[in-house]
Amino acid sequence: MDDKQIQTLEQVKQFVVSSQTIEFKGINTHEKYQWIEEVLRKFKYRWLKRNGKGVLRRYIGKVTGYSRSQVARLVGRFQESGRLRVKEYHRHRFPEKYTIAEVALLAKTDELHGWLSGPATKKILEREYEVYGHAQFENISRISVAQIYNLRHSKRYRGKRYTHTKPVISRIGERAKPEPQCRPGYIRVDTVHQGDHGHQKGVYHINAVDEVTQWEIVASVSRIAEYDLEPLLESMLSQFPFRIEGFHSDNGGEYVNHTVAELLNKLLIRFTRSRPRRPDDNGLVESKNGSVIRKNLGYIHIPQGCANLLNVYHREILNPYINFHRPCFFPVAVVDHKGRVKNTYPYEKIRTPYEKLKSLPQVETYLRPGVTLDTLDAIANQMSDNRYAERMVKARSNLFEQTNRSFHNKANLLPPGSFFD
Incomplete structure (x- = not known):
């Protein structure tokens, strides 16, 4: 403001009553406030009479364009503090509850475990802090399930999405639905094909899941002929920590044959298979095909010659991860007001298969001879969930490198177990 002549x-x-214009160079609020303060000081506003104060306020309003009320407020602030400064506006924002480092922990956990559901991820975060004592998970272990999904959509978080797979007349086996009566040892079995490449068949995965504890054993075989499956099934049954009482499958010929029936009969295991027009009879293991096998091994073709290599990976890496470090939903039957029984999945019931096994009453009576809870506890507490998942991701990466090498040049296939080094 060039007002040296005044x-x-x-x-x-005279300026107030005239139409005279004065060049005002101030372009922002700070410069306007500075000029107003200089005017009030120059004319000693505090000691002016009432008429003089009114003239000076009209003068300030005419030059700055401020209203009478705004000029009055600015003058009042000057009289209170002796200075006039622009008040900085601070927009109210809720404080960030989770730091960038904690969001990174969530992203890393999701990446390691393959983007599980919100409740299952929350359970892993809780276990990392409460069970394994990792202090960096203290705050984020109290996160809500809804906030997990919110963070997954934030700019600081990058995730991936996976699509789920579509689910896939003999007198052998009884057409019935197993009734375990809350006892472990009633397994559901299904086959997953890894995919063809031209006319070359890929490996087949055999998936066996216990209905009560969701204890899961995965194995691979080059062909699903009955003579190839017999030793594999016998090995899989021996990997369960409890005795097997029932064996349930769909109506595929790889299971409904005399060889498998004789094996189960020798082991005193009841053989049942799915009923007609009851697609949910084997629903548990079919859901595990997508959430476990497809999520970990994908859909890409794996040569049949890699079956032994895959079995080492399953036995040493994947199966312990599934049963000791991957939380699962467990249903609770609720009767509604119409008398219908519906399954609910409360968060309090989310646990790993081993935690579910330990929660059963008199669990020691179901264990296989030579298996104790102390032995299983040692396996469960050997590593935290995230640390074991890191080991699994590394082993899986090395596994795929070897399967690709086997596909292009069979002579370069490394011996089983080398991808753990």
């Missing part, structure tokens, strides 16, 4: 209050009065 030095007295009388000149101010």
Whole structure:
């Protein structure tokens, strides 16, 4: 504001009543406030009479364009503090509850475990802090399930999405639904094909899941002929920590044959298979085909010659991860007001298969001879969930490198177990 020619209050009065213009160079609020403060000091506003104060306020309003009320507020602030400064506006924002480092922990956990559901991920975060004592998970272990999904959509979090797979007349086996009566040892079995490449068949995965504890054993075979399956099934049954009482499958010929029936009969295991027009009879293991096998091994073709290599990976890496470090939903039957029984999945019931096994009453009576809870506890507490998942991701990466090498040049296939080094 170039007002050097105005030095007295009388000149101010003449300017107010006239249409004279003054060059004002201030372009922002800070410069306007500075000019107003200089004017009030120059004319000693505090000691002016009432008429003089009114003239000076009209003068300030005419030059700055401020309203009478705004000028009055600014003058009042000057009289209170002796200075005039722009008040900085601070927008109210809720404080961030989770830091960038904690969001990174969530992203890393999701990446390691393959983007599980919100409740299952929350359970892993809780276990990392409460069971394994990792202090960096203290705050984020209290996160809600809804906030997990919110963070997954934030700019600081990058995730991936996976699509789920579509689910896939003999007198052998009884057409019935197993009734375990809350006892472990009633397994559901299904086959997953890894995919063809031209006319070359890929490996087949055999998936066996216990209905009560969701204890899961995965194995691979080059062909699903009955003579190839017999030793594999016998090995899989021996990997369960409890005795097997029932064996349930669909109506595929790889299971409904005399060889498998004789094996189960020798082991005193009841053989049942799915009933007609009851697609949910084997629903548990079919859901595990997508959430476990497809999520970990994908759909890409794996040569049949890699079956032994895959079995080492399953036995040493994947199966312990599934049963000791991957939380699962467990249903609770609720009767509604119409008398219908519906399954609910409360968060309090989310646990790993081993935790579910330990929660069963008199669990020691179901264990296989030579298996104790102390032995299983040692396996469960050997590593945290995230640390074991890191080991699994590394082993899986090395596994795929070897399967690709086997596909292009069979002579370069490394011996089983080398991908753990």
